[in-house]
Amino acid sequence: MSKNLTKRLEDYSKWYNELVVKADLAENSGVRGCMVIKPYGYAIWEKMQAELDRMFKETGHSNAYFPLFVPKSMFEAEEKNAEGFAKECAIVTHYRLKNDPDKPGKLMVDPNAKLEEELIVRPTSEAIIWSTYKNWVQSYRDLPLLINQWANVVRWEMRTRLFLRTAEFLWQEGHTAHATKAEAIAESEKMMNVYADFAENFMAIPVIKGLKTETERFAGAEETYCIEALMQDGKALQAGTSHFLGQNFAKAFDVKFANQEGKQEHVWGTSWGVSTRLMGALVMTHSDDNGLVLPPNLAPIQVVIVPIFKTDEEFEKISAVANDLAAQFRKMRISVKYDDRTTQKPGFKFAEWELKGVPVRIAIGPKDLENGTFEVARRDTLTKEAKSADGIADYVNGLLSQIQDDLFAKALQYRDTHITEVSNFEEFKEVLEGKGGFIAAHWDGTAETEEKIKELTKATIRCIALDRKEEAGSCVFTGKPSVGRVLFAKAY
Amino acid sequence: MSKNLTKRLEDYSKWYNELVVKADLAENSGVRGCMVIKPYGYAIWEKMQAELDRMFKETGHSNAYFPLFVPKSMFEAEEKNAEGFAKECAIVTHYRLKNDPDKPGKLMVDPNAKLEEELIVRPTSEAIIWSTYKNWVQSYRDLPLLINQWANVVRWEMRTRLFLRTAEFLWQEGHTAHATKAEAIAESEKMMNVYADFAENFMAIPVIKGLKTETERFAGAEETYCIEALMQDGKALQAGTSHFLGQNFAKAFDVKFANQEGKQEHVWGTSWGVSTRLMGALVMTHSDDNGLVLPPNLAPIQVVIVPIFKTDEEFEKISAVANDLAAQFRKMRISVKYDDRTTQKPGFKFAEWELKGVPVRIAIGPKDLENGTFEVARRDTLTKEAKSADGIADYVNGLLSQIQDDLFAKALQYRDTHITEVSNFEEFKEVLEGKGGFIAAHWDGTAETEEKIKELTKATIRCIALDRKEEAGSCVFTGKPSVGRVLFAKAY
Numbered sequence: 001m002s003k004n005l006t007k008r009l010e011d012y013s014k015w016y017n018e019l020v021v022k023a024d025l026a027e028n029s030g031v032r033g034c035m036v037i038k039p040y041g042y043a044i045w046e047k048m049q050a051e052l053d054r055m056f057k058e059t060g061h062s063n064a065y066f067p068l069f070v071p072k073s074m075f076e077a078e079e080k081n082a083e084g085f086a087k088e089c090a091i092v093t094h095y096r097l098k099n100d101p102d103k104p105g106k107l108m109v110d111p112n113a114k115l116e117e118e119l120i121v122r123p124t125s126e127a128i129i130w131s132t133y134k135n136w137v138q139s140y141r142d143l144p145l146l147i148n149q150w151a152n153v154v155r156w157e158m159r160t161r162l163f164l165r166t167a168e169f170l171w172q173e174g175h176t177a178h179a180t181k182a183e184a185i186a187e188s189e190k191m192m193n194v195y196a197d198f199a200e201n202f203m204a205i206p207v208i209k210g211l212k213t214e215t216e217r218f219a220g221a222e223e224t225y226c227i228e229a230l231m232q233d234g235k236a237l238q239a240g241t242s243h244f245l246g247q248n249f250a251k252a253f254d255v256k257f258a259n260q261e262g263k264q265e266h267v268w269g270t271s272w273g274v275s276t277r278l279m280g281a282l283v284m285t286h287s288d289d290n291g292l293v294l295p296p297n298l299a300p301i302q303v304v305i306v307p308i309f310k311t312d313e314e315f316e317k318i319s320a321v322a323n324d325l326a327a328q329f330r331k332m333r334i335s336v337k338y339d340d341r342t343t344q345k346p347g348f349k350f351a352e353w354e355l356k357g358v359p360v361r362i363a364i365g366p367k368d369l370e371n372g373t374f375e376v377a378r379r380d381t382l383t384k385e386a387k388s389a390d391g392i393a394d395y396v397n398g399l400l401s402q403i404q405d406d407l408f409a410k411a412l413q414y415r416d417t418h419i420t421e422v423s424n425f426e427e428f429k430e431v432l433e434g435k436g437g438f439i440a441a442h443w444d445g446t447a448e449t450e451e452k453i454k455e456l457t458k459a460t461i462r463c464i465a466l467d468r469k470e471e472a473g474s475c476v477f478t479g480k481p482s483v484g485r486v487l488f489a490k491a492y
Numbered sequence: 493m494s495k496n497l498t499k500r501l502e503d504y505s506k507w508y509n510e511l512v513v514k515a516d517l518a519e520n521s522g523v524r525g526c527m528v529i530k531p532y533g534y535a536i537w538e539k540m541q542a543e544l545d546r547m548f549k550e551t552g553h554s555n556a557y558f559p560l561f562v563p564k565s566m567f568e569a570e571e572k573n574a575e576g577f578a579k580e581c582a583i584v585t586h587y588r589l590k591n592d593p594d595k596p597g598k599l600m601v602d603p604n605a606k607l608e609e610e611l612i613v614r615p616t617s618e619a620i621i622w623s624t625y626k627n628w629v630q631s632y633r634d635l636p637l638l639i640n641q642w643a644n645v646v647r648w649e650m651r652t653r654l655f656l657r658t659a660e661f662l663w664q665e666g667h668t669a670h671a672t673k674a675e676a677i678a679e680s681e682k683m684m685n686v687y688a689d690f691a692e693n694f695m696a697i698p699v700i701k702g703l704k705t706e707t708e709r710f711a712g713a714e715e716t717y718c719i720e721a722l723m724q725d726g727k728a729l730q731a732g733t734s735h736f737l738g739q740n741f742a743k744a745f746d747v748k749f750a751n752q753e754g755k756q757e758h759v760w761g762t763s764w765g766v767s768t769r770l771m772g773a774l775v776m777t778h779s780d781d782n783g784l785v786l787p788p789n790l791a792p793i794q795v796v797i798v799p800i801f802k803t804d805e806e807f808e809k810i811s812a813v814a815n816d817l818a819a820q821f822r823k824m825r826i827s828v829k830y831d832d833r834t835t836q837k838p839g840f841k842f843a844e845w846e847l848k849g850v851p852v853r854i855a856i857g858p859k860d861l862e863n864g865t866f867e868v869a870r871r872d873t874l875t876k877e878a879k880s881a882d883g884i885a886d887y888v889n890g891l892l893s894q895i896q897d898d899l900f901a902k903a904l905q906y907r908d909t910h911i912t913e914v915s916n917f918e919e920f921k922e923v924l925e926g927k928g929g930f931i932a933a934h935w936d937g938t939a940e941t942e943e944k945i946k947e948l949t950k951a952t953i954r955c956i957a958l959d960r961k962e963e964a965g966s967c968v969f970t971g972k973p974s975v976g977r978v979l980f981a982k983a984y
Binding site for chain 2: 027029030031034035036037038039042043045046062063064065066067068069070071072074075076079082086087088089090091092093094095096097098105106107109118119120121128131132135141147151152154156168170343
């Protein structure tokens with residue numbers, strides 16, 4: 001199976017597109033720009049959801065659900081936000097189809113069923129949610145409001161790629177309201193930290209925490225915090241954002257509260273989200289030319305057991321041992337599959353589970369039964385070794401943790417060797433076209449320079465890292481003074 | 493709080509509408525016909541989702557996700573289905589807004605951004621899913637396909653009511669494909685049984701399993717299985733449906749497979765769904781004039797502990813005991829809230845948790861500490877008793893089971909005393925306008941008679957119960973022969 005996969009070095013982009021489809025994660029649908037998330041891909045997304053949802057609840061948030069549609073007048077209330085999303089939104093204008101009199105069996109939009117006001121399919125839910133919060137907040141006692149929503153959103157992107165950029169995608173969006181600016185900023189930072197924790201400890205993806213420049217900021221936000229990851233082709237990927245909204249939406253939707261002194265004030269807001277885009281980041285960070293490599297903490301199947309046999313008698317004996325082993329794993333909450341299909345040969349099964357990124361494969365043959373051993377193979381390193389059947393479950397449990405750690409360490413090593421400080425624009429372009437990755441360069445702080453560099457190189461400022469050191473320097477492009485380096489990269 | 497709630501006997505419909513809002517389950521939004529599901533309501537929905545999802549997975553189904561939009565040509569492919577939903581669907585015709593030149597700060601639909609083909613916001617996903625299955629099924633080895641989706645759908649209903657009938661609602665929709673007719677029918681029946689199991693054992697709602705008449709059948713189905721529940725006002729509520737689709741969608745979307753003999757055949761399909769409508773059923777089955785009554789198996793908070801104190805010292809002592817008790821509950825996986833607000837008096841708290849339907853309330857005052865007792869109150873019976881602190885956690889655990897059983901028994905008793913056999917149309921009308929409920933009557937089997945009875949009485953055939961006895965009789969309306977009674981009722 002894996003033989004048919006394009007190599008990363010040949011064509012990274014093609015490799016990605018093929019892998020997502022061949023590993024049964026997702027595929028394009030008959031609807032422009034919309035994907036079908038297939039069961040195996042959705043199972044990974046479900047594991048992500050479960051962990052994130054737990055983390056949101058542990059930090060005091062509750063889930064709720066708000067409408068899919070936003071009436072135009074509500075959509076345009078916060079001007080910057082509206083402007084940012086107006087160019088790429090799906091608009092509902094009618095509410096009925098009727099039989100087409102000219103084409104038997106066909107339907108047409110009923111011109112008599114035009115909506116008085118157009119409805120925008122939500123590209124993000126600030127507008128609809130803040131219009132609701134208006135009624136939920138009267139006094140400081142109603143604050144903070146800490147709410148999250150799991151939902152689908154639609155952005156009419158012209159060039160789409162599975163998971164990375166699709167017209168419809170799934171995400172969660174947190175929307176919170178606070179009595180003070182400081183509390184709202186603390187919330188934005190907290191959720192950025194939750195995302196970083198999730199990325200690093202579950203996805204095994206190291207991320208840089210930072211602030212977006214004004215140009216890259218969320219439309220309607222005062223400040224956008226982000227986590228930025230690096231893919232194996234040296235391009236960056238924004239993996240999550242958390243916005244401090246100031247009082248922008250509170251003012252647009254007139255959300256006020258009486259403070260402890262009884263004075264009316266506008267509330268302070270945040271919003272934060274991660275999406276099915278994370279699936280793309282997961283694939284592109286760890287996978288290789290043989291297929292997916294999944295971190296054990298998110299793998300729907302953590303261990304697969306493959307029997308190797310010639311006779312029915314051998315199959316029966318091996319199955320007894322395999323089923324017993326699988327039961328041990330399940331007791332330890334390790335998710336395991338015993339691949340007892342008789343329609344496929346072991347070689348086919350090995351390649352299939354390799355393609356699908358199952359972290360650990362255990363093969364059991366007649367000799368293993370004699371010797372009291374199993375062959376244990378790691379997907380990430382493609383290594384295998386014979387292991388004594390005694391204590392095998394504990395060994396595999398430890399191995400899964402080891403793999404999780406090793407994947408993170410490998411990705412971190414790659415990322416850290418792909419942050420390059422440059423001191424002039426020649427170097428900048430050289431590194432960008434050479435090894436790629438993040439380029440740490442001085443910048444004069446203007447949107448103009450940022451824009452020009454983007455035009456010339458396609459690189460954008462991914463973020464101003466929160467932990468950057470203050471350092472006087474001169475802008476790599478204009479030579480004007482700078483107080484510290486920012487991280488440039490080409491990005492997904 | 494509860495004082496302001498309309499009484500059921502005064503105006504059942506008003507009672508329901510008020511209760512849903514006052515108990516913080518949901519509210520109307522600024523978008524016509526769309527609701528906001530508030531955190532407390534959503535927490536109940538999450539518990540329903542978790543149980544159903546577990547049951548679907550235990551019966552071999554996997555989750556996936558398909559696009560929100562259905563292109564018109566795909567929508568109309570299965571004619572009956574298209575006809576059934578054409579009159580009430582939201583249609584996307586444009587993909588961009590632009591600044592309105594006549595109104596500064598306002599947006600308008602950009603006439604240059606008209607879609608070549610209109611997109612229907614899914615009212616149900618058979619069309620989009622079967623157009624996908626075409627590529628997933630080649631051979632009998634690809635079958636069965638057992639897939640479920642959690643999603644939002646839109647049906648442009650003109651008269652909406654929170655949870656019961658909303659333009660957008662949340663649901664799950666299972667879509668399966670099988671090699672044989674028998675297997676597809678067995679699947680439809682299995683999922684009806686899963687729904688009945690869920691309704692009875694988690695929602696504590698007794699249901700009648702049956703088949704819909706042709707008139708009431710899902711558009712595009714060969715047969716619709718349903719579970720029907722009875723509300724406290726004597727009206728029926730369809731709580732879940734499971735459709736045997738025959739080969740209708742397979743033919744419309746050309747989904748064929750090579751059978752074991754290598755011959756091409758169309759596959760057989762099913763679909764089945766339950767929605768946020770179940771929230772309405774839950775409220776209307778158990779709740780009373782004081783507010784919600786939630787079955788313990790779905791209550792987000794199963795036990796609330798309220799301290800009764802005058803001094804800080806008392807509060808401190810009670811809190812120590814309450815926190816210890818809460819910890820014991822959590823260990824037993826009982827979800828508990830210690831309501832230690834100092835801003836509200838016990839009476840206010842009692843009324844609030846009564847309104848919100850928390851099954852068990854424990855009050856602890858200074859005398860309880862002296863006597864080593866707690867006051868334990870049941871929400872369903874509004875009774876309370878002093879209980880020894882010894883073994884209290886076990887007692888409450890047992891009590892929660894008891895309440896779950898009692899709620900079901902009470903609803904069953906009500907339901908069973910509201911199934912009335914009638915032998916003529918006068919009786920039919922009398923019972924319908926009197927005690928209401930299900931009317932078991934002979935029917936001549938024609939859509940015409942069904943329609944006429946509906947016109948005259950607003951009662952419809954809810955189902956032909958699967959366990960009905962064969963019994964010769966004559967139609968209550970036309971006098972024509974009948975082979976058994978069917979169940980009529982007014983319905984939500």
